[in-house]
Every structure is written in C-alpha cells, then in structure tokens.
Amino acid sequence: MSHLIAPSLLAADFGNLARDVQMVEGSEADWHHIDVMDGMFVPNISYGMPVIAAIGQHAEKPLDVHLMIEAPDRYIGHFAALGAHTLTVHAEACVHLHRTLGAIREAGMRPGVALNPHTPISTIEEVLGDVDLVCLMSVNPGFGGQKFIEATFNKVERLAALRQSAGAQFLIEVDGGVGQKNAGQLVAAGADVLVAGSSVFKAPDPVTAVSNLKHLRQEVA
Ligand code: DX5
Ligand code: ZN
Numbered sequence: 001m002s003h004l005i006a007p008s009l010l011a012a013d014f015g016n017l018a019r020d021v022q023m024v025e026g027s028e029a030d031w032h033h034i035d036v037m038d039g040m041f042v043p044n045i046s047y048g049m050p051v052i053a054a055i056g057q058h059a060e061k062p063l064d065v066h067l068m069i070e071a072p073d074r075y076i077g078h079f080a081a082l083g084a085h086t087l088t089v090h091a092e093a094c095v096h097l098h099r100t101l102g103a104i105r106e107a108g109m110r111p112g113v114a115l116n117p118h119t120p121i122s123t124i125e126e127v128l129g130d131v132d133l134v135c136l137m138s139v140n141p142g143f144g145g146q147k148f149i150e151a152t153f154n155k156v157e158r159l160a161a162l163r164q165s166a167g168a169q170f171l172i173e174v175d176g177g178v179g180q181k182n183a184g185q186l187v188a189a190g191a192d193v194l195v196a197g198s199s200v201f202k203a204p205d206p207v208t209a210v211s212n213l214k215h216l217r218q219e220v221a
Contacts, residue, residue: 001192002214003187003191003192003193003194003214004030004031004171004192004193004194005028005029005030005031005193005194005196005210005213005214006029006030006031006032006033006064006173006193006194006195006196007024007027007029007032007033007195007196007197007200007201007206007210008033008034008035008144008175008195008196008197008200009021009024009032009033009034009035009055009197010033010035010046010144010197011144011145011197011198011200011201011202012201013201014047014051017051017054017055017058018054018057018058020201021055021058021059022058023206023207024059024061024210025058025059025060025061026207027206027207027210027211028207028210028211028214029061029200029210029214030061030062030193031061031062031063031064031085031086031193032055032059032061032062032063032064033064033066033175033195033197034052034055034063034064034065034066034084035066035068035144036048036052036065036066036067036068036069037068037069037141037142038068038069038070040069040070041068041069041070041090041092041093041141042068042141042142043142044142044143046068049078049082052065052079052082053082056082056083062085062086063082063083063084063085063086064085064086064088064112064173064193064195065079065082065084065085065086065087065088066088066112066114066135066175066195067079067087067088067089067090067093068090068093068114068141068142069093070093071093071094072089072090072093072094072100073094073096073099073100073103076100076103076104076107076109077107079107079109080107080108080109084109085109085110086109086110086111086112086132086133087104087107087109087110087111087112088111088112088113088114088133088135088173089101089104089111089112089113089114090113090114090115090116090141091113091114091115091119091123091124092115092116092119097113097124097127098126098127098130101113101127101130101131102130105130110132110133111130111131111132111133112131112132112133112134112135112173113127113131113133113134113135114134114135114136114137114141114175115134115135115136115137116137116140116141117137117138117139117140117149117151117152121155121158121159121162125162128162128163128166128168128170129166129168131170132169132170132171133170133171133172133173133193134159134170134171134172134173135173135174135175135195136152136155136156136159136172136173136174136175137175137176138152138174138175138176138177138178139175139176139177141175141176144197144198145197145198145202146176146177147177148176148177148178148179148181148182149176149177152174152186153182153185153186153189154189156172156174156186156189156190156191157189157190159172159190160172160189160190161190163190171192171193172190172191172192172193173191173192173193173194173195174186174191174193174194174195175195176195178194178195178196178199178213179196179198179199179213179219180199180209180212180213180217180218180219181219183196183213183216184216184218187216194213196209196210196213199213200213
C-alpha cells in the first residue's frame, strides 16, 4: 500500500474554509485531518462540532479526527454523527483506553490512539490488536507549525517492528512538522499516513505540495 496524505485543516484559512476543503478534495490527498483541542489536554482551543459539520458538507474524502481533549468518551456519539471515519484519542487522556477504543468501534468508526512525544510505545502494547491507527506525535500537540522532533524516526521504526512481530494491522500515522524534508525518511521507517498542516497550506501551491508528499519528491534546496 502506498502511504496516505492527510492535510491538517488546522492550517487552513478559516475565512475560506470551503475553498480549502475543496482544495484538499481536488488534490492527491487521501484524508482530511481534523484537530480538535479543548484548552485542557493541550494549551490551545481549535474548533468543534459546527465547524466540523461545515467541513463535512464539502468533504467526500474520509475525516480523520484527532481528539486532543480530556475524557473523549463524552463525545464519541457526536463524532460518529458528524461522519468521522477514524477517531483518534490520546492514550494520555484515557483512563480506560481499552473501553474507549471499543466504544469508538461500536459507534461505527475506526479507533485510533495517539502518543505524545514523551509517551513510550509500551503504554499501548496491550491494545495494539484493538486499533486501526496509531498516531505518533512528532511535536508536542497543541499548535501547528512546530519543529519536527527527530527522535520520531526511531520511534516509527520500533512501532513498525512491533506491529510485525505482533501480527497487527494498524496504520502508523505521523503528525507534526511533516513536510518534504522528512516525508521520505518517515515512509522508509514505516509510516503509512503523513499528516501535514503548514507544509501544505502555507505552500505557494498547496496542490503541488500534496503531490510532492504523495510521490516523495525531494525538496530542491
Ligand atoms: C498538532 C496537530 C497537528 C498539526 C500539524 O497539535 O495535531 O495535526 O495541525 O501541523 P503542522 O504540520 O503545521 O505541524
Ligand atoms: Zn493532528
């Protein structure tokens, strides 16, 4: 399987949201990445249900929803109703992670689990058979446009090795500071889904930026 590209709408122009969603639709991107922040789990508030409903009106491609919120169980039904395809919760935000992942699947979505840069892979070893996606944060979550943490390459390699030895099937997603500079090395390490906010939406030509990530074209210095 070729890797997937999920542009993060956090970096979109919210005054022209429909236009930016349509740009993603018309590009080689595979998913829309949707970042929900509550100002508690992370020190920032992004957007919520009405904005996601508006995105959904213009989106045909799957909605990859990344919840950076405390106690996400409260909203599983809401995100199912909004048409989320994958619903990713943070391991650090879930006291009963196994139950939460089961509830997401029960609600008809694909369960994903995200790990902050400091969180060891071993914390989710017992649920690797229960998830469709593991998101490795390559920045501390909360903001777009941050610098990629280089230790992520090794973390992706270790997770890919664990997936193989466990015979598990989940996708490995990398989120934060991803662009043409590191995309090739991430895919080589075992990443299946690349989330890219700034490197797509702040590019002079976002459609070409997506294409470059999809085909792993190297940046010309
Ligand atoms: C960070 C978010 C990311 C972010 C990525 O908390 O989860 O999805 O939007 O943005 P860039 O690609 O600009 O780092
Ligand atoms: Zn994200």
